[in-house]
Amino acid sequence: MNPSDSADRLMRELDWNLLRSFVVLAQSRSVTEAAHKLRLTQPSVSTALKRLEDRVGRRLIDRKPGHFELTEAGQVLYREAMDIQGSILRLSTLMREMTDEVTGHVRIALASHVICPLFDQVLAEFHAEHPHATLSIDVLSSAEAVNSVSGRFSSFAVCLVHRRNPKLEYLRIYREFFGLFCGPPHPLFGREGLVRADLAGHSAVSFETDRLQDALKAVTLMRAEADMGELVVGTSSHLEEVRRMIIAGLGIGPLPLHIAKRDVQDGVMWQLPPYQNAPAIDVHIVWNPKASLNRAEQSLLNRLLETVEATPMENRTYS
Structure with missing residues (x-):
């Protein structure tokens, strides 16, 4: 088939609802989870995925027991579908604002x-x-x-x-610098003259991005240099919740220095080493x-x- 004919056919036959279902599938960990988000039955979602794969002529999701991952074609389609979805969602706003x-x-x-x-x-x-x-x-x-x-x-x-x-x-x-802190219930709270070695073996709380392959890599290295071990007992993507876990004494956690300053002054948080060469984010x-x-x-x-x-x-x- 001529490539232009194939593109015209895809444009005529591709249903936006199939793309919408695929976006949710791509953001889920299983067909069951996607079906729950879409408020549809699992067979309906599986059928929608099969129809979409038939339309584009490519396998989009590699599915087998314990494995659910976008194929290379699926990743390409997901990026484009996100652009299309964003444009559709903005149409009503753009039409409304033409008057003023x-x-x-x-x-x-x-x-x-x-x-x-x-x-x-x-x-x-x-x-x-x-x-x-x-x-x-x-x-x-x-x-x-x-x-x-x-x-x-x-x-x-x-x-x-x-x-x-x-x-x-x-x-x-802007640029901020991170330090390590603990709360009043923690055994290191209030202790003067601490060195990095005093943190060895203590559990931690942190951000979900505190990983070597993510945005807070510098913070991950700071914890590793303190030999705190691998035990992270609590994580969150919200700073307020990391702060809550630190103050509650669940573990040692990282926070931006300029944000933790007030809590340190108020006596609800204690800064721990290293005190120099704080990682910049x-x-x-x-x-x-x-x-x-x-x-x-x-x-x-x-x-x-x-x-x-x-x-x-x-x-x-x-x-």
Whole structure:
């Protein structure tokens, strides 16, 4: 069959509902989990996947007992389906805002507990200039925030970055430094003169991205150098919950120094070694250059990027 004829046939016959089901499948760990999310029966979801595979002529998910993984073709289709889904979700907003370009809604994907005075300043200036524009902030894991921008669900994101998506743009907004802390119930709490060796063997709590292959690799190495062992008794993608577990005494945990400072002053947290050469973590603005932004979205993003680039890095570094 002629390639152009094949493309025309796919365009005519491909059902968006099949793509929507596939996106949920790709974000799940099994057909059963996807069926639960879609509120459909498992056979219905399996049939939808088979129909989609027949339409595109490729196996999309490698399924066998204990194994559920996208094939290479599935990964390609997932990326494109995310773009299509984002465009469809934004259609109603774009149509509504054609009547008044001055107003619009901005949806920001934010990593947990972003503390950045520069970002707060830009939000204040934006609201003063566009008082009728609306704003929503979704607190997500950094990976979810990037996916939200890639899928065009969010106007932009402020988050950690591990692997860069070549379809997205990135700009460092600020740098923070991490230290290790414990709470009042912990045996090391309140002890002066501690050295790194005193942390050996103690259990830890941490972020889900605290892995050698993820965004907090530097924090993972800091824990490893303290010989704390592999026992991580609690994890979360939200800083507030990592903080909760530290204060409750579940284990030693990492936090940005400028965020933990108040808790240390209030006596509910104790900083542990190392006290020098704290690992630096960069937080980025992430946006999709191909997304169709409304005027409010474009105005806020432009103001944020211009303010960051006009501010020296030393004024965007929180130690």
